[in-house]
Amino acid sequence: xxxxxxxxxxxxxxxxxxxxxxxxxxxxxxxxxxxxxxxxxxxxxxxxxxxxxxxxxxxxxxxxxxxxxxxxxxxxxxxxxxxxxxxxxxxxxxxxxxxxxxxxxxxxxxxxxxxxxxxxxxxxxxxxxxxxxxxxxxxxxxxxxxxxxxxxxxxxxxxxxxxxxxxxxxxxxxxxxxxxxxxxxxxxxxxxxxxxxxxxxxxxxxxxxxxxxxxxxxxxxxxxxxxxxxxxxxxxxxxxxxxxxxxxxxxxxxxxxxxxxxxxxxxxxxxxxxxxxxxxxxxxxxxxxxxxxxxxxxxxxxxxxxxxxxxxxxxxxxxxxxxxxxxxxxxxxxxxxxxxxxxxxxxxxxxxxxxxxxxxxxxxxxxxxxxxxxxxxxxxxxxxxxxxxxxxxxxx
Numbered sequence: 001x002x003x004x005x006x007x008x009x010x011x012x013x014x015x016x017x018x019x020x021x022x023x024x025x026x027x028x029x030x031x032x033x034x035x036x037x038x039x040x041x042x043x044x045x046x047x048x049x050x051x052x053x054x055x056x057x058x059x060x061x062x063x064x065x066x067x068x069x070x071x072x073x074x075x076x077x078x079x080x081x082x083x084x085x086x087x088x089x090x091x092x093x094x095x096x097x098x099x100x101x102x103x104x105x106x107x108x109x110x111x112x113x114x115x116x117x118x119x120x121x122x123x124x125x126x127x128x129x130x131x132x133x134x135x136x137x138x139x140x141x142x143x144x145x146x147x148x149x150x151x152x153x154x155x156x157x158x159x160x161x162x163x164x165x166x167x168x169x170x171x172x173x174x175x176x177x178x179x180x181x182x183x184x185x186x187x188x189x190x191x192x193x194x195x196x197x198x199x200x201x202x203x204x205x206x207x208x209x210x211x212x213x214x215x216x217x218x219x220x221x222x223x224x225x226x227x228x229x230x231x232x233x234x235x236x237x238x239x240x241x242x243x244x245x246x247x248x249x250x251x252x253x254x255x256x257x258x259x260x261x262x263x264x265x266x267x268x269x270x271x272x273x274x275x276x277x278x279x280x281x282x283x284x285x286x287x288x289x290x291x292x293x294x295x296x297x298x299x300x301x302x303x304x305x306x307x308x309x310x311x312x313x314x315x316x317x318x319x320x321x322x323x324x325x326x327x328x329x330x331x332x333x334x335x336x337x338x339x340x341x342x343x344x345x346x347x348x349x350x351x352x353x354x355x356x357x358x359x360x361x362x363x364x365x366x367x368x369x370x371x372x373x374x375x376x377x378x379x380x381x382x383x384x385x386x387x388x389x390x391x392x393x394x395x396x
Contacts, residue, residue: 070327
């Protein structure tokens with residue numbers, strides 16, 4: 001299957017014993033060689049902090065195994081993808097054909113990951129995605145060799161639609177940057193909200209990465225809607241939340257969003273974020289043994305607190321540990337490797353996760369409220385939420 005030009009453009013607009021015998025000759029020769037992991041993450045620019053968590057979480061998981069996968073030592077080859085979709089295919093090809101990596105790992109940006117998906121499918125190289133939520137990666141472009149340990153953009157957003165309706169809201173405004181992650185998020189909220197009986201009365205799309213929101217806030221005020229759902233992250237999330245509060249809208253129209261709105265941004269948002277409700281598959285203070293252990297080990301290793309992005313990366317590492325352990329490090333035993341990865345259930349810091357037939361995580365989505373500068377879990381918005389994987393024909 002080839003990836004359509006339309007699909008690539010959509011995400012570039014950002015601005016899971018039988019074949020072991022067959023693999024024995026190669027494995028016998030290269031059994032002592034290192035397994036090379038090609039890492040594509042943003043180490044500079046807007047998403048550099050996410051890239052840092054992405055590499056740290058992976059390394060922490062591998063360190064717990066003596067830096068080995070299936071008994072073989074691991075070598076990590078890193079490449080700064082600079083969040084540039086136009087360079088993604090060339091960068092992924094360089095790692096595979098130039099650096100001879102055994103698998104690809106990355107990335108943050110949905111547009112970049114779709115370039116990686118294209119190359120991974122063409123070269124039949126294992127790709128593990130620790131963040132980017134592009135629906136097509138485990139939807140229309142799903143493949144046996146593509147796994148994701150983070151989320152689809154649909155997953156955190158869809159449960160918020162019912163949460164909003166159950167709170168008595170009947171009309172809503174949605175707002176996001178005009179790019180793949182944002183539009184998929186607001187579309188998922190709308191799907192659930194309107195299925196419950198609500199109505200989205202206005203949809204606002206802002207050019208990425210524009211953070212001048214004043215005219216949009218005036219439009220929102222004029223709608224007199226019951227609630228506003230937004231998808232913003234990073235600096236844009238900080239600016240929007242502060243502007244929304246400064247405009248006095250928090251007093252008249254409640255603001256909700258996907259958890260990225262308040263993930264890693266609360267210190268900068270300050271009082272403006274207090275009381276905000278968001279839905280996400282993790283919260284720092286989750287009272288789970290696996291979370292307490294992970295956060296303590298992360299802080300000891302890196303001298304700083306972990307966040308969602310570190311969790312997703314750690315889980316990606318543990319998925320590789322499980323898969324390669326099942327095939328004893330045999331990189332040629334691809335069918336067995338993918339089968340083992342697909343059957344994996346991880347005791348993640350976020351709670352138990354398994355993998356759907358499309359290789360997207362099946363996970364709980366938490367309802368969180370900002371209280372005294374923290375995202376506090378106040379309930380479960382969706383239990384074992386499974387992305388619909390629309391268009392996935394794997395195994396069909």
